[in-house]
Amino acid sequence: MKLCFLSLVSNTPKLLYLFFGLGVSALEANLSSLNQSENRRIEQEKLQKLEESFIPTLKASPKAPLQNQEFAYPIEEIAIIGNTILSPKVLQKWRNQYKLLKDIQSLQKAIHHLENLYLNKGYINTRIKVDLSQANSPQAKLTLRVLEGKIDKYLFNDKENLLKSTLTFPRRKNQYFNIYDIDQGVDNLSNLAKISINPSSKLGYSIVNVETPKKLDLEGKLNYNNLGQSTTGKARARISLNSKDFLGLNESLLFYYQQRLNPKKTKNNAKNYILSLAFPFGYYHLGYSYENSHYKQELYALNRIYTAQGDSTTQNLYLSKVLYRDGSAKLDLKVNLALKKIDNLLDNYHLTLSSRRLSVISMESSYLGRIANGLMSASVGLHQGLKHFKANKDNEWYRTPSTPEAKFLKYSYSLSWYKPFNTYYYKIDFSGQFTKDILYSNEKLYIGDDTTIRGFQNNGLQGDKGFYLRNELGINLKHIKPFIAYDRGRIKNSYGLEDYGRELQGISVGAKIIYKSLEASLTFSRALKYPKTLLVNGKEIYTSITWNF
Structure with a gap:
């Protein structure tokens, strides 16, 4: 990327560094988009695994009713012995529905309902024994003996x-x-x-x-893709390793590394890696992750070439708990502390104005379950910027009304629904964030890549608040899944003259191929709508090839 600053008549280094420090977006777009895209890609791959294994619920055949026979005396009293799981309120509600049992079929219905009260709570080993020894008298009484597994x-x-x-x-x-x-x-x-x-x-x-067999549980992936940006290299290679229970503590260890191919042939480069470790204990998870992204880019100004570099590191410490789960759904709550550090340099000079430290505490609730015979994933989150852990204090000498704030409050949300039919499938993804504060670039929402709005590989949009919506309709064949997709997104900044924000729209057609341990995808995308000031190619081709080992 070449930038010509004709308005600058002096080549004083301090003035140039100040200009770059104020032009935060020009130097940080690579880091922000790289971090967000890779984290989204990891989450999308996890969700895709669940979608591939998802089987719609089949309608159960109704049980054949027993041959009906009326009781000599209707049963008006039901005694339940041995229950310690169901509350008295639940049992009383059940009794009120079956106050009078006149025949075998009504008895069968009542017992089946009581069994389901246990089964729906997960107590599948609970058994109910029916005692009809006192049912053949004028004061007919039914005794149910519960054996709780x-x-x-x-x-x-x-x-x-x-x-x-x-x-x-x-x-x-x-x-x-x-x-x-x-x-x-x-x-x-x-x-x-x-x-x-x-x-x-x-x-x-x-x-x-x-x-547990004495064998290392290790999964690996080698990937080639052209999902990078032209300024730092489109063609990229990626490796990821995921091991579990290596220490015998059920821990999960993930290593992920990606960089452009042939980095020695050019000075422009981008790379990132992630290392995470998580320990489960019952319904809880305790985890830590370290993420690092780096880019290097040459900029042309004042008749010479400058080298711009950026480093971003994020440390996450989180604790999550499963609040509820049953046979078809799970609800989680997660609390995360993120320590973020961004450093930008120009010719090895540190750019103070575009470098920062942020501390963010987040609370997020997520849901995964079956809805309308499809797989739904949803989440809502609250993110609060702190002034602790060496974070910026929002009292810098260079602050203006439009300067981003380290102490901020924003809300995030996401919704994904995957619905398979006999041969076809439909998938919708909706995600976004809202805030009234002015955010630093790594807290803004970035749209315009293969994980958000397809068709804008080299240039996207950033904003304090916004959303994106992805629609995909495809065919489930044995080894190939052709699809067509339409994406739309809009972003807006908290400070400025934007009334409605800026919008991106794109349409795509492609195919996903799965054969044994190989996975590949080919996508043709076209930009439909975008601001006139945004430079786009109009048409993009996305390629990704993965070998699972």
């Missing part, structure tokens, strides 16, 4: 391991057998682990045995 012990490779079982499975009062606790344990375990549930010698108890 419990867990005797957890075994790992047929041996007890207190530390491992505590980290893996949530603990429940009285050790009730709950399938959702087992599901959470499966999520916490290595992908190679297998769970078997066996009866115990104790009546009503079960033994959960986890088999």
Whole structure:
């Protein structure tokens, strides 16, 4: 990228550095878009895995009713013995629905309803025994004896391991057998682990045995793509490694590195890497991640070439908890502390005006579940800038009414729904953020890449608030998924004369190919609507090839 500053008549270094410091967006667009795009791409790949394994719910065939027979005396009293799980309020509501049982079918319906009250809460090993010994008298009485299933012990490779079982499975009062606790344990375990549930010698108890083969659970990906920007290199190579339970603590370790191909042939380059570690314990997750992005770019001004460089590091420390889960949905709450540091240099001179330290505390709730026989993912978040941990204090000497604020408040939201049909599928993604504050570039929303609005690879838009909407309709074939997509997004700044913001629209057609351990995608995109001041190619071709090992 070449920038000519004809209005500058002096080549005084301090003046030039001041100009670059004030022109924050010119030097930071690469870092901001790179960070946001790669984080979005990682999340989109995780969601795509879930979508590929998603199976719509099939309608269950109704149970054949028992041969009906009326009771000699209608049952007016129902006694329940052995229940400690369902509350008296729930049982009373159930009794009110079945005050008078006249025949076998009405009894079957009542018991089936009571069983579902346990099953819907995950207590699948609970059994109900029907006692009709007092049903053949004028004061007919039905006695239901509840045997609540419990867990005797957890075994790992047929041996007890207190530390491992505590980290893996949530603990429940009285050790009730709950399938959702087992599901959470499966999520916490290595992908190679297998769970078997066996009866115990104790009546009503079960033994959960986890088999973990002595094999490293390691997944890797090698990727080539042309999703970079022309100023820092379109062709890029990426490697990611994901291991689980290497230390025997159910931990997840992720390493991700990406940079342009042939970086030695040019001085323009962009690269980034991510290292994250997470430990699950029951319904909780404790994690830490370190992210680094770097770009290098040559700028032409005042009859000479300047070298601009930028480094961005983000450290995240988070704690999350599963607030609710059942057989079709899960609700999480996550609290995250992010320490962000951005340094920009021009010919190795530090640009104070466009460098910063930010501390951000976030609280985000996310949902994943089945809605309308499709897979839905949604989240809402609150993000507050702090003045602690060496963050900027918003009292710098160069501040103006339009200077971004380190202490800010913004809200984020996202919604994704994937709906498979017999052969076709439809997917919609909606995401955005809102704030009244003026944000630094790494807190702004960036749109205009393959993860937001396709068709604007080299130049996108940034704003304090905005949204993007992605629509995709495709065909599910055995090894190939042709699709057509329409994307739209709008951003707006908190300070300025923009009444309605700026908008991008793009349309795409392409195909995703999956064959054994290879994945590839080819997308043709065209920009439909954009501001006249934005330089775009009009047409873009996105390519990505991945080998999974």
